[in-house]
Every structure is written in C-alpha cells, then in structure tokens.
Amino acid sequence: MEDASYTAESIQVLEGLQAVRKRPGMYIGSTDARGLHHLVYEVVDNSIDEVMGGFCTHIDITINQDGSVTVVDDGRGIPTGLVPKYERPAVEMVMTVLHAGGKFDRKSYKVSGGLHGVGLSVVNALSEWLEVRVRREGKEHFMRCERGVVTVPLKELGAAEGTGTTVTFMPDRQIFETVEFDYDTIAEKFKDLAYLNRTAVISFKDVLANRQDRYHFEGGIVEFVKDLNHNKTSLHETPIYINAEKNSIIVELAMQYTDTYAENIYSFVNNINTAEGGTHMVGLRSALTRAMNDYAKENNLLKGGLESLTGEDVREGLTAILSIKIPEPQFEGQTKTKLGNSEVKGIVDSLVFEKLSEFMLENPKVATVCIERAILAAQAREAARKARDLTRRKGVLESAALPGKLADCSERDPAKSEIYIVEGNSAGGSAKMGRDREFQAILPLRGKILNVEKARMDKILKNQEVRNLITAIGANIGPDCDASKARYHHVIIMTDADVDGAHIRTLLLTLFYRYMRPLIDAGFIYIAQPPLYKVSKGGKEVYVYDDEALESIMESMGRNVSLQRYKGLGEMNPKQLWETTMDPETRTLKQVTVEDAMRADEMFNILMGDEVEPRREFIMTHADEVENLDI
Ligand code: 0RA
Numbered sequence: 001m002e003d004a005s006y007t008a009e010s011i012q013v014l015e016g017l018q019a020v021r022k023r024p025g026m027y028i029g030s031t032d033a034r035g036l037h038h039l040v041y042e043v044v045d046n047s048i049d050e051v052m053g054g055f056c057t058h059i060d061i062t063i064n065q066d067g068s069v070t071v072v073d074d075g076r077g078i079p080t081g082l083v084p085k086y087e088r089p090a091v092e093m094v095m096t097v098l099h100a101g102g103k104f105d106r107k108s109y110k111v112s113g114g115l116h117g118v119g120l121s122v123v124n125a126l127s128e129w130l131e132v133r134v135r136r137e138g139k140e141h142f143m144r145c146e147r148g149v150v151t152v153p154l155k156e157l158g159a160a161e162g163t164g165t166t167v168t169f170m171p172d173r174q175i176f177e178t179v180e181f182d183y184d185t186i187a188e189k190f191k192d193l194a195y196l197n198r199t200a201v202i203s204f205k206d207v208l209a210n211r212q213d214r215y216h217f218e219g220g221i222v223e224f225v226k227d228l229n230h231n232k233t234s235l236h237e238t239p240i241y242i243n244a245e246k247n248s249i250i251v252e253l254a255m256q257y258t259d260t261y262a263e264n265i266y267s268f269v270n271n272i273n274t275a276e277g278g279t280h281m282v283g284l285r286s287a288l289t290r291a292m293n294d295y296a297k298e299n300n301l302l303k304g305g306l307e308s309l310t311g312e313d314v315r316e317g318l319t320a321i322l323s324i325k326i327p328e329p330q331f332e333g334q335t336k337t338k339l340g341n342s343e344v345k346g347i348v349d350s351l352v353f354e355k356l357s358e359f360m361l362e363n364p365k366v367a368t369v370c371i372e373r374a375i376l377a378a379q380a381r382e383a384a385r386k387a388r389d390l391t392r393r394k395g396v397l398e399s400a401a402l403p404g405k406l407a408d409c410s411e412r413d414p415a416k417s418e419i420y421i422v423e424g425n426s427a428g429g430s431a432k433m434g435r436d437r438e439f440q441a442i443l444p445l446r447g448k449i450l451n452v453e454k455a456r457m458d459k460i461l462k463n464q465e466v467r468n469l470i471t472a473i474g475a476n477i478g479p480d481c482d483a484s485k486a487r488y489h490h491v492i493i494m495t496d497a498d499v500d501g502a503h504i505r506t507l508l509l510t511l512f513y514r515y516m517r518p519l520i521d522a523g524f525i526y527i528a529q530p531p532l533y534k535v536s537k538g539g540k541e542v543y544v545y546d547d548e549a550l551e552s553i554m555e556s557m558g559r560n561v562s563l564q565r566y567k568g569l570g571e572m573n574p575k576q577l578w579e580t581t582m583d584p585e586t587r588t589l590k591q592v593t594v595e596d597a598m599r600a601d602e603m604f605n606i607l608m609g610d611e612v613e614p615r616r617e618f619i620m621t622h623a624d625e626v627e628n629l630d631i
Helices: 004-022 024-028 033-052 090-096 120-125 183-196 220-228 279-298 311-315 343-362 364-394 425-434 457-462 464-473 499-515 517-521 547-557 574-582 594-608 612-621 623-629
Strands: 058-063 069-073 127-136 139-146 149-159 164-171 201-206 211-215 240-246 249-257 264-269 318-325 418-423 440-445 490-494 525-528 533-537 540-544 562-565 589-591
Touching: 004 024, 004 120, 024 033, 033 058, 033 069, 033 120, 033 164, 033 183, 058 183, 090 120, 090 127, 090 139, 090 149, 120 127, 120 164, 183 201, 183 211, 183 220, 220 249, 220 318, 240 343, 249 343, 249 364, 264 279, 279 311, 279 318, 279 343, 279 364, 311 364, 318 343, 343 364, 364 457, 364 499, 364 594, 418 425, 418 464, 418 499, 425 440, 425 574, 440 464, 457 464, 457 499, 490 499, 499 517, 499 525, 499 594, 517 594, 533 547, 540 547
Parallel strands: 058 201, 264 318, 418 440, 418 490, 490 525
Antiparallel strands: 058 069, 069 164, 127 139, 127 164, 139 149, 201 211, 240 249, 249 318, 525 589, 533 540, 533 562
8 A cells, every 4th residue: 555645645736736727817817828828937937047046048948839838948957856755756746736836946036926936836737738858967857747647757768968857738728718829929028038137048939830039138138228229319328237136135227318208117026027116116216316316416417497307307218127136026916017025115226326326426428418318308397397387377378369370271170281380471471372271271480580599498488479389289388288189280390491490490399399299299290391402404393302312313414404492482482382392292291200309409408508618519510410400
C-alpha cells in the first residue's frame, strides 16, 4: 500500500486543481481571450524571473500548428530532485500544487496580486495537456499532465547540453470560450517585457498566423522612451535615466521632453503595466514638480512674474517610463492595475527627487531646456486664465452679435462652411468678390491695427479685430473654447507673402494655440497656399506655389517667359484668387497641426518678446526660415 501521507497529499492536489477548473475566473480573471492570453504570460513570467535573476537570456515562444503554445528558456531549469518531505520531484510539485510557491519560490519580485503570478499549476489545471522538459545537470527530463493530472511522471530522456525549461501546453477548450491567440496583443506584451528587461532576447513565432518577431533592447527603458518619441521632436538628445534602490524597492526611470504638448508616462510594477497608476506614480509626480521648481528657482529661470511650475507644466511634452520592482505589490482598482502600497510613494519621491536634482546639477544645459519647456506651458496656462477673466468681464463672446465686417456665407451647417481670415482690406475685397458665397465667409483683418510688433498677447485679445474673429468663429476662447460650437469647420488663414503677412500668420497661430487649441485638435485650422509666381509665355499662364517648382517650370517652358512674383493677395483679381487659392477643386490647404502652432508660439515669444538680445539672435540664425515664412 502507498504511504498514507502521500495519498492524502495527492487528494489535496487534485482538489486544489479541481477548484481552479471549477472557478477559473478567480485565478485568471476570465475565460475569454484575455484569460487565455494570461496562460501564456504566466509561463513567460516564470522565464522572465530567471532573466531578472541573471540566469537566462533567451526566451522563445511559439504558437504551434495544433494551437498549443511552447515556451523555451535557457534558465536554470525547474529543479527535478525530490522534495524531502513529500518525496516528489520539485518540478512535479511546481506543476500540480496550487501555490507550491513558498518552498520553490525563487521570485524575489512577485507578480502576484495582479492576475498573473498565480503559478504554473494554474496553467496546468486549465490545459487539456501540458508537457515539461527540463535540461539540468547534463540530462533532459520530461513529464506530462492532462487537465492537471500527471499522466507521464518525471523521467529522464537522455543527455542534454546546457540548462533550461521547455513548457508546452494546450489550452482546454472545455474551459475557454476561445482558444485563438491574438498575435499583436501578445507581441506587444513581449516587446514591453524586452524593454523592461534589457538582457532578455525574446523571440515570438505564430505558426498559425505565419508571423514572427524578435525583441532585444540593449538600451532598456531608455530605448523604450526613444522609440516612443520616434516621430516627435525631442528637446534633448538622450533621455534622462535614473536607477536607484531603497528598502528592496528598485526604481528605474527614463524620461525625455518633446515639443508636443501631450503627457506620455507609462508605469510598470514587476513588469506589469500599471495603467491605473498608483502610489509609485504619485511619488514620481511629486518628485518631478519639486525637483524642477527647486532647480528653476535656484537658477533664476522663472521670469515675468511666474511664481512656480505646476505638475501639469512639468509634465507637458514629457514621455517617460517608470519601472519599479517591489517584493510584495498590492494591486487595486478596476483592472487590478493600480499600485496600492503606501510606502512606495515616499520611496519613489525621494529617490527620483535626489537623482533628478543630481542630474540637473551635472547637466545644466539639458535641465534648462526642460525647464524652459515647462515655463512655456506655464505661460500658456497663465494666459488662458487671463483670457477667461477677460471673457467673464466682457460677457460671453459667442453670444455677441456677429461683426459687421464679416461677409458671412448662407450655408448654416458648420461642417460645410468655411471662413477665410484675410489680411488687408484690398485682399479682403478680392476675396469677397471671388468667393462662393454659398459656403465661404470672409473676415478681413486690418493689418495696421494688428501691428503685432511688441504687442503682448493679453493686449492682442483686447484688440477689436481679434475679438471680431473670436465672435465670428463662435467657439469662444480659453478654457471655455468648444470646437463643437464653431460656426465653420474650415478656418483658413490667408495672408500676404511678405514679412507682415508672416507676422500676422504667426500671431493668429499663436492665438489659436494658446486660446483655441480645441479648434486645432479638431483639425479646423488651415493655411491657404496662394501662388508665389505667375509664369506666362504667349497666351499660356502657369501659377507656381514654391521656389523648387519654379525652377523646373522655367526650365520646361524655355526662353521668353515672363515671371510675375505675387507679393500680396491684392495683386490678384477676384477670379485669379478664386482659381489659385479658394476653389476647393484646385486649391491646396495646409492643415495646421499642434506642432505647427506650437512652433509659431515659440517664434511669437521670440519675435514679439521684451528681450531684445534673443530676438536679434533668433532673427540672425533663423533668417532663412523667416524668409521661407514669406511663402
Ligand atoms: C523553481 C526554482 C528554480 C527555478 C525555477 C523554479 C524555474 C521555473 C521556471 C519556469 C519556466 N522556466 C523556469 N526556470 C526556472 C531555481 C533552480 C535552481 O536553484 O537551480
């Protein structure tokens, strides 16, 4: 007869895994695709633990032809020796005992509390079959289970080189609503894991989808941040990187500012994406605000009555990855992706503050660029507040009567309506005559009044011409700006191709950027592209929109061509203006992006700012661009 304690133990084991099969949701969250994917993540997490311990570099995951999944790693291999008290191989216990954890737990940074970290026995319980191969001490070992029950006990297969573990499992169709894997979902998770564990080389192959990828990022989260910013303009070459440890909590942070205005901070705890944030994020935000303010104040970087930078100011345009490792994470929230451990806030706060302050002291150039970025955000915030006060004092702009100078269109559907903001009265006249009054409105702005040189934005907002513009668009300004109230979905800036025109365009873009950003976000702001030249030969006339095109056209037309350069819109008659610039069939419009507007805002600060020196310097170094602005 068998040992009584062994029998009792096996009954417990059976009952344990039976419980998992009865209520899978309790262990893996759900039995839909999400739960199915958790099985893969659970196995891979075990290999990642070996990576974190420095015992493993390669993890190969394959979705096989039959729908099973194989995970191969070159870690130490799950121990195969007998566990003294139980007289059973450790690998068998890892695979069949719920929370065998404890004894075999080599995890110092658990992922439990979240949905994975439940253990390989849960994967085993929810698999139609599961096979393990362990390479250890020169031998390959094998065992197989079916629905959690050992059907082939551990045996030696023969000699093996190196060490490692191979787990192949077939998700149980009796349990899962679907057994179809989504390549992209899984691949993205592996990619994150590779960024977060720079020594890992993760290969993923889906035989069914006929796709494969390999992830290895030597730069770790620094590379993660660089890749996130790939299509953006970064304000400093290399992301700032911090790596520190306190009370067994490891904190890693990579951050880089861009010229965008979005905040892009992702956080991870023990490799789990904490989408809902938590105490580590609270600590990070606090440290960032404190460190930036301290540095700005100590170096007298805050100017123009600005007292301090807010959290939002210092996070505008920031891309960052925060990755922490903690022994006993507590996950909370709707999707269990919010870190709850209260001790983490202070630790992340003090470590990040200390290291970031140190970094800024050692890299004053980078520090200054970052702080100037935050100051720009603060100025926009301050200006928005002033605009709101102004709106309140003067009553609601949107309800004001439409300005008399507006030649409105008859169309009432904003989606079909356009407004041309035209500089100068003569051009305004041509535009009014040339337009299709059905859907095109014209608002002329008097250039002289808009003499923007040195004018500050708050003054500009009081300008009657500008107020006409705000009223005509009807979407209000500042925090009350609402794109859904806009009376036109095409707001088209049409200015002369000279320096004044460029100034007015910069001013208008700055106005939209600071006070009516929802209109930019909605894609309602455009810049008209009038021709720069007219080339004629005999009776033939060709309009040319840029210098590059001019060269090739002049070449193709040969000799005896006459060239007219359009300096102002007023030089075109109404028909020409319609044909070249306003007819939706033939015109080109440049849709304004937030980046365009932001650049205009920066230029505005320099061109119209109080400080003479940077302005002179800017005009000298950017003479070319200012020239191009004349387009
Ligand atoms: C328990 C103890 C040790 C390693 C592992 C488990 C282990 C588990 C998995 C699962 C997939 N790959 C794995 N690799 C290792 C430590 C072994 C030792 O001390 O040698």
